[in-house]
Amino acid sequence: MDQFTHDEINFNEQMITRAEYCAVIQGNIDAVPDFFWWVDELVIDGNLLIARLVDHGTPAKPWLGLEPTGRQINFIEYAIYRFQDGRFNWINVVLDRPSIARQLSGVPEQVYAAQQLY
Numbered sequence: 001m002d003q004f005t006h007d008e009i010n011f012n013e014q015m016i017t018r019a020e021y022c023a024v025i026q027g028n029i030d031a032v033p034d035f036f037w038w039v040d041e042l043v044i045d046g047n048l049l050i051a052r053l054v055d056h057g058t059p060a061k062p063w064l065g066l067e068p069t070g071r072q073i074n075f076i077e078y079a080i081y082r083f084q085d086g087r088f089n090w091i092n093v094v095l096d097r098p099s100i101a102r103q104l105s106g107v108p109e110q111v112y113a114a115q116q117l118y
Contacts, residue, residue: 006089013092021091037077037099047084053077055095059104066104073103074087 004029005018016024028035035057045051055077059068075096 003088004089006084009088010090011092028063031061031068032057032059033077034058040076047082049081049083050086051079051081053079063101066097069075069104069106071104071106075099075103090104 001018001022005021006017007019009018009019011021035055037053037055037058039051041052052092053076054074056072058070058072061064061068070101076099077096078094080090080092081088
């Protein structure tokens with residue numbers, strides 16, 4: 001990761017070290033061992049990279065405060081990276097956690113949405 005990130009990174013508005021960032025990534029892999037994604041949309045403008053990712057996987061351990069159920073999840077992720085000297089130093093990631101929770105619950109989307117209103 002040395003070639004990709006600075007020693008310190010602003011990750012979701014919190015300053016962390018490269019080692020802490022790697023631990024976050026490793027934690028995701030440990031919790032969702034078959035995790036994979038592809039880039040659906042990509043915008044690059046100067047030192048800014050914005051990606052809309054489509055993520056897939058089957059949580060095997062608690063992840064994002066949610067218990068695994070054996071169900072596969074598919075969700076959208078938005079990631080914004082800022083670069084300085086060819087390496088990123090600022091990362092902001094947004095996951096569709098409500099969609100993940102719904103999929104893990106097994107409740108159909110229409111029923112889940114109605115439950116959230118009450």
